[in-house]
Amino acid sequence: MLQRFFIFCSGADIDILDQCSAGEKTKYAGIGATVFFTAVMATIAASYALFTVFDTMFTAILFGLIWGMLIFNLDRFIVSTIKKRDSIFDELIQASPRILLAIIIAIVISKPLELKIFEKEINQVLLEEKNEMTLENKDQLALQFSPNIESLKSENESLKQEIINKETEVNNLYETYIAEAEGRKGTELVGKGPVYKEKREKHDAELAALSELRNTNTEKITANEAQMALLASEYQTKVAETQPVIDGFDGLMARVNALNKLPWLPSLFIFLLFLAIETSPIIAKLLSPKGAYDLKLAEQEGAVTTWVAQQKSQRDILVTTDREVNNRVYADIAEEQELYDYKRKKARELMQMQADAFYKKQKSVL
Structure with missing residues (x-):
């Protein structure tokens, strides 16, 4: 029963093969088994690839089965349409388009399985890329807020410096009228004379101006700091809103690109393995000599052609x-x-x- 199923998978004519030896049946059963298991591998590969896209097990398995049946049908068609010729050159010409198609199928099948086999390494590459994207995203968002924040900081520094300058001026005036009272500067007369009072009044006026300036600038600084805090909060909000997009950067295309950044030799070996599996039925038919099945099939086709x-x-x-x-x-x-x-x-x-x-x-x- 299993042998007949694999013979069906090989695309051979069961009625003709029943008239042949057991060796012929075994040969075509082996070819059919290769076709079948290639389709199974294609189903697994497609299911995994689609799961990374849809994140739904049922959808991935459903479309994986459809893809596996498509590959099965293609392989069965490829193997069944290769006929033994009298010249190996004619056989190669006949098989060349089918070998090309087999190479394409091998690439399609091997790539999703490579993604699964090298999943840990790909995750590491994706993590590094996500970290870089996070830093770049923060820098880009900062360009929207940094000019305003820097402007407010500069304004605050100017306001603080203005207070410091005013304090220095008031301190100098204080030192001036004290020195006048002590007779160290100015008129150099000890005591609180008219010059002392004039300098004292100027100091008191500037001290009042300093107090007013300090209150005014402190309010402005407080307002600017509140504005900077608001801008910083908006910046953090933007970062938080865009971060899920970066965290979700692990789709099929991202993983394929990450795989391409890994050393190419292991991927090449896996591709060659599936290429060998995919082309083995074709190579087996090309290398095997004409058997009883081929002769009987040629006879049947010749009879139909003659009729x-x-x-x-x-x-x-x-x-x-x-x-x-x-x-x-x-x-x-x-x-x-x-x-x-x-x-x-x-x-x-x-x-x-x-x-x-x-x-x-x-x-x-x-």
């Missing part, structure tokens, strides 16, 4: 004979006097009717 050619030849002879018979029949009829007199009489009547009709038409015109 078709005979039928076409008979139809051509029938058409030719019928044409010759018709020509002779019509030639004999053309020589009969009775037929000539009858057609002459009808032609005369027709010409008379035409003449009468023409006469009536002309008369009505006049």
Whole structure:
């Protein structure tokens, strides 16, 4: 039962193969088993690849089975259409398009399995790429907020420096009127005279201005700091909103690109393995000598070809004979006097009717 199933998978004619030896059946059962297990591997590979896309087990398995059946049908068609020829060169020409198709199928099957085999290494590459993307994303978002924040910081520094400068000025005025009172500078007279009072009043006025400036600038600094805190909060919000996009950067295309960044030699070996599996039925048919099955199949196809050619030849002879018979029949009829007199009489009547009709038409015109 299992052997007949694998023979069915090979695309061989079971009726013809039943007339062959057990060795022929075993050969085609082996070819069919290769076709079947290649389709199984294609189903697994497609299911995994689609699971990375849809993240749904049922959908991935469903489409994986459809893809596996498609590959099974293609492989079965490829193997069953390769016929043994008298020349190996003719066989290679016949098989070259099928070998090319087998290479394409091997690539399609091996790539998803490579993604699964090197999953840990791919995850490491993706993690590094995500970290780089996170840093780049933060830098790009910072460009939207940094100018405003830096402007506010610069304004705060200016406001603070303005207070410091005013404090320095007030301190200098304080030192001036104290020195005047002590007689160290100015008039160099000890005591609180008119000059002292003038300098003291100027100091007190600047001290009041300093107090007002300090209050005003402190309010501005507080407002600017609140604005900077708001901008920083908006920046963090933007980062949090865009981070899930980066975290979800692990789809099929991203994994394929990550796989391409890994050393190519292991991937090449896996591809060669599946290429060998995919092309093995074709190579087996090309290398194997003509067997009883091939001879019987060629005989059957030759018999059909001969029968078709005979039928076409008979139809051509029938058409030719019928044409010759018709020509002779019509030639004999053309020589009969009775037929000539009858057609002459009808032609005369027709010409008379035409003449009468023409006469009536002309008369009505006049």
